Amino acid sequence: MDWFSAENVVAIGTAVLGVGASVVLLWYERRVPRRRHLGYRVQVDMPIRARAGTGAAGRVTPGSLGLLDGLGDDGDGLTPQGSALSLVLLRVENDGAQFLDSSHYTGHELHGLTAEFTGRRVRGLDVTQRPGSEHLATHFTPGAGLAWSEGTLKIPRVPLGRGEYYKLLVLLDGGTPGDPVTVHGGLLEGRVTPNRALSPDDTPPLLSRWAWVIISALTAFVCVLATLILLPDARLPIGCATGRLTLTGSTAFTPAVRDAARAYEKECPGAELEVAAAGSGEGIETLTQRGLAAKGRFPSVIAFSDGPAIDAAPQLRRLPVALTAFTVVVNAKLPLPRRDLSPSRIRKIFRGDITNWKTVDGPDLPITVVSRTSGSGTRATFEHTLLHKDEGEPAVTAPDCRTRTDPDVALLRCERPSTDALLRTVAAIPGAIGYAERRADTLPREVRALTIGGTAPTASTPQYPFTAIEYAYTYGTPPETSPAAGFLDYLTSGPGTNAITRQRQLPCGGPESGGRCGAPTG
Structure with missing residues (x-):
């Protein structure tokens, strides 16, 4: 299992954890914030001592609700002097995500909440609130349900905005500080629960414990993944293979093949690619001989051909790689009034029907026809596209041109055996004409390219007649891990296509080819 690596495990774990966290947070945002929630907590619970003789009359007013009324009296059943007194600061807050109205309390009684002080009796209380929330005190009246009896305190239905709170400073007698304090009541689509105890006036933490756990886990995964990425990786990139590979055949396609081979060797250490251009026909012959000599094993050879190979062995498999445009070239000193020849005139010149340039509106100068040798893919393309299908070029009449x-x-x-040799000959002889592939690099200054029938030589123009499909031939199907399979994939669908476009050729795998390349065969 090649995919089962440390990087992939960490990456998949990070992705799963990220997706899971996102789902949980989405659920939390969609569900939890819709619930109302009242939280309470005891911020202070401490003993106090009462002094006798307060003599104050009992009263209940907002902000001063009889907290010390009657303390020290012993004639009305009030707190006797010397009994255990304590103060509890109880904070009640809306820590949900929605506004809490008085109608959201679900009890049938006038009050909304009930606070129980186990083992102690309520003697009085005061109400405090944060600045800007003074209006909350107006709800703490007997008419709104405020009352206490023994250890029970009834709290009115106080409306609270998100994050709003009030504090009840409750005077108690009996029991001991630290005895249980609970608040209960009903909320529409909500609940009342205790909060974690904090110091007075502290706000809840920005993130919950589980949020910190998720964030910490994600951070750890990302750090591990980054470390693994930064560590040197001795493995080859995807698509690379080690070993030797010979690239032969078409001289027209050689510049693109050479550039792609050098780039492939840089990206794939251990791959050795030899470019040995020898013409399409000779390249196909070399591939066939190497295949027969391999006796069932795959020969590490790819032969490129301008157009389909003639009389190819049945074992050969071909793959369309690129569209190449060829051009007719003449000596640059030839003073043609137009740099253009029609397909009919080109056919007559190369057949020998026209032998002087004055016949085609040129100077009175003999025409020297420079062609490629037999077996050349460029010559086969020329004969197939610009001569009649069953008509080849005439015999050589001047070996030295x-x-x-x-x-x-x-x-x-x-005739000349290569493109470069043909161009040198055309450049050296006034009145010479030949043909070659349309290269990205400039032609020699002594050579000029012609248009054909008014159409410029580009592979992207379907109307241009002098084009061919560049085929890559292999002896059988290359094994997936072989250098041949890796390089063909690199050349047809990977970065190697850049080498093709730099030579003004058109990759068959791109949309620009418009389906003109056809499908692989073999």
């Missing part, structure tokens, strides 16, 4: 071997033959024609 200057002197005819038979003076009675009007055509002066020679």
Whole structure:
């Protein structure tokens, strides 16, 4: 299982944890905030001593609700002097996500909440609130349900906005400080629960414990993943394979193949690619011989051909790689009024029907036809596209491209084994004409490219006639882990396509080819 690596495990774990956290937070945002919640907590619970003789009359007013009334009296059943007194500061707050109205309390009685002080009796209370919430004190009246009896304090239905709170300072007697204090009541789609005890006037923490756990876990996963990424990786990139590979065949496609091979070697240490351009026909022959010699094993050779290979062995498999445009070239000193020839005139020139440039509105100068040798993919493309299908080029009449071997033959024609040799010959002979692929690099200054029928030589123009599909041939199907399979994938769908476009050729795998390349065969 190649995918089962430390990086993948951490990445998948991070993704799962991130998705899970997102789902939980989404659920929390959609569900939990819709619930109302009242929280309470005891902030102070301390003993106090009473002094006798207060003599104050009992009264209940907002902000001073008879907290010390009657303390020290012993004639009306009030607190006798010397009994245990204590003060409890009880904070009640709306820590839910919605506004809490008086109608949201669900009890049938006038009050909304009930506070129980186990083992102690309520003697009085005062109400405090934060600045800006003084209006809350107006709700603490007997008419609103405020009352106490023994250890029970009835709290009115106080409306609270999000985050609002009030504090009740309750005077108690009997029992001991620390005895249980509970608040209960009903809320519409909500609940009343105790909060974690905090110091007075503290606000709740920004994030809950579980939020900190999730954040810490995500941070740890990301740190581990980043560490693994930064560590040197001895494994090869995806699609790379080690070993030797020979790239042969088309000289027209050689510049793109050479650039892609050098880039592939840089990205795939251990891969050794040899570029040995020899022409399409010779490249196919080399591949076939290496395949037969391998006796069932896959030969590490790819042969490129301009167009389909002629009489290819049945074991060969071909893959369309690129569309290449070729061009007709002439000596730059040839003073043609228009840098254009029609397909008909090109056919007549290369067949020998036209042997002087004055026939095509040029100077009175003999035409020297420079062609490629037999087996060249460029020549096969020229014959297939610009000559008649069953019509090949004539025989050589001047091997040195200057002197005819038979003076009675009007055509002066020679052949060259490569594109570079053809271009050098055309550049050296006034009146010479030939053909070559349309390269990204500039032609020699002594050579000029012609348009054909008014159409510029580009592979992206479907109307341009002198084009061919560049095929990559292998002897059988390359094994998935072989250098041949890796390089073909790199060249047809990976960064290697950049090497093709730099040479003004059109990758077959791109949308620009418009389906003109066809499908693999073999």
